[in-house]
Amino acid sequence: xxxxxxxxxxxxxxCHVMSQEIVSTQGDxxxxxxxxxxxxxxxxxxxxxxxxxxxxxxxxxxxSWRYLGIEDHVESFDVSLYPNPTxxxxxxxxxxxxxxxxxxxxxxxxxxxxNQLTSELTSIKVSHLSSGAYSVSLxxxxxxxxxxxxxxxx
Numbered sequence: 587x588x589x590x591x592x593x594x595x596x597x598x599x600x601c602h603v604m605s606q607e608i609v610s611t612q613g614d615x616x617x618x619x620x621x622x623x624x625x626x627x628x629x630x631x632x633x634x635x636x637x638x639x640x641x642x643x644x645x646x647x648x649x650s651w652r653y654l655g656i657e658d659h660v661e662s663f664d665v666s667l668y669p670n671p672t673x674x675x676x677x678x679x680x681x682x683x684x685x686x687x688x689x690x691x692x693x694x695x696x697x698x699x700x701n702q703l704t705s706e707l708t709s710i711k712v713s714h715l716s717s718g719a720y721s722v723s724l725x726x727x728x729x730x731x732x733x734x735x736x737x738x739x740x
Contacts, residue, residue, distance in 0.1 A: 636693040657733040671737035691721045
C-alpha cells in the first residue's frame, strides 16, 4: 500500500514539474479582430510542424500564432495569387512582373522554391511540395512586395 501511495505522489510531483510556465523580464501580448501575437524577449521557437490543418510550435513561449493572410509590404504593388488552396500549380498575375521573384517557404521558414516571374501570368508547379501551410513572398531588388499564406493540398 505504501508503494502505491509513493507512486501516486511521485506522478503528481512529475506532472506539476512538467507544466508550462513563462518567467521573463520582458514580453507582452496583443490582439485584435484579425489575430493575436505574444512574445517574450530572449526565448526562441525551437520547431514548428503542420499537417495543413493544425500547427504546433515547440519552444519556450508558445502563443496562438496564426497566418493572417496577406501582408502588404508595398501597397501599390497589385497582384493576384490563385488558386488557394492549390494542389498542382500556383498562378501569379501582375502587370509589374519584371525583376520579381516568388519565394515559397515552409512552416519552419525554410526556402523550398524560388522562381522568377516571367510574364503577367506566371504558373509555378507546386505539386511536388508536401501538403501543408506555406508562405509565399514576392520580392524585387531585395525588397519584399507582398507575402501570402498558401495552403497546399494533395
